[in-house]
């Protein structure tokens with residue numbers, strides 16, 4: 142593509158109009174047409190996100206002494222997360238730019254633990270269930286750690302298979318709360334027992350569940366032990382920009398102790414501008430993402446989160462009942478906002494393509510080929526419309542096969 146930078150700039154009103162026109166082709170997520178990528182808690186939350194982000198869009202979280210406001214906001218957001226996830230006294234964390242970033246930092250800390258504390262010298266490996274997010278593969282690629290994916294048992298991590306795959310050179314074992322493909326909690330208590338028995342670093346990836354599961358439990362939902370309440374959990378990732386309904390670019394990574402957190406921190410002094418210390422991978426840290434997270438948490442509070450997440454639960458129940466009545470099988474027993482479902486007589490990836498023709502941008506699973514929804518509060522209002530279009534799409538897809546092997550849209 143050739144450069145489109147103009148010689149002369151244009152007035153903001155013109156530039157803005159062009160951007161609005163470009164967005165005209167995007168998925169209509171405000172109407173509930175996206176069940177992936179966007180977590181839509183409604184106009185009220187969107188307004189808070191955007192105004193708070195704009196207030197601190199130029200400020201930089203890299204400089205806590207210059208911006209004690211941001212330092213305080215980050216500290217308070219972290220304290221909220223630590224309490225929600227039953228972290229013990231002395232636990233600590235950091236805000237990062239997203240789930241991949243949080244996972245990368247946890248793997249870095251675990252890698253340094255293996256090297257510096259346990260003294261492992263040779264090649265390292267990381268053991269995870271087949272359903273764990275590829276962010277772990279990315280971290281391992283960067284740090285030259287071997288990835289050992291283990292088979293699932295009834296859609297969940299199998300502690301026995303993971304134990305068999307782990308050895309002295311294992312930097313981390315992983316459980317998801319819940320996993321992205323099926324929205325199911327891995328058996329974290331069993332993994333915790335394994336971690337304690339074999340002295341393994343257990344990371345719980347609660348990128349999806351960290352800021353919804355505690356509230357669903359408060360609402361009376363059946364949520365298993367998945368967090369620091371399990372004594373073998375050493376680190377956790379939990380995304381604010383998913384079910385925390387915060388603006389994009391905000392996640393949290395937590396460690397059972399400040400000592401473990403220290404392993405994440407980067408410090409270098411040997412260059413001409415003094416010592417450089419960064420808690421996470423980023424140098425510059427967008428003040429807007431920190432401020433928006435703090436603002437949304439304070440806007441919603443516990444009562445607000447319970448209400449929004451209650452809408453997600455209701456939407457999921459409507460979808461589960463609706464797809465089951467239409468001959469699909471729900472995979473496992475989802476407890477939060479992700480639901481995946483499948484059928485054998487029509488190719489679900491072909492159905493996915495048909496739904497896209499009606500404006501629905503949703504996701505899919507490939508093992509088995511199924512449909513996948515990551516529901517937001519806004520979906521409560523459109524669940525029946527989705528089911529009606531699902532009827533049409535299922536009929537239209539009969540006899541067709543999609544050739545896609547990837548459930549995502551990003552290319």
Ligand SMILES: Cc1ncc(COP(=O)(O)O)c(C=O)c1O
Pocket residue numbers: 238239240241242274276317319320321346348349380392
């Ligand atoms: C379970 C899980 N972990 C990690 C991630 C990565 O998060 P991010 O896209 O914010 O990097 C995702 C993203 O969907 C996820 O579902």
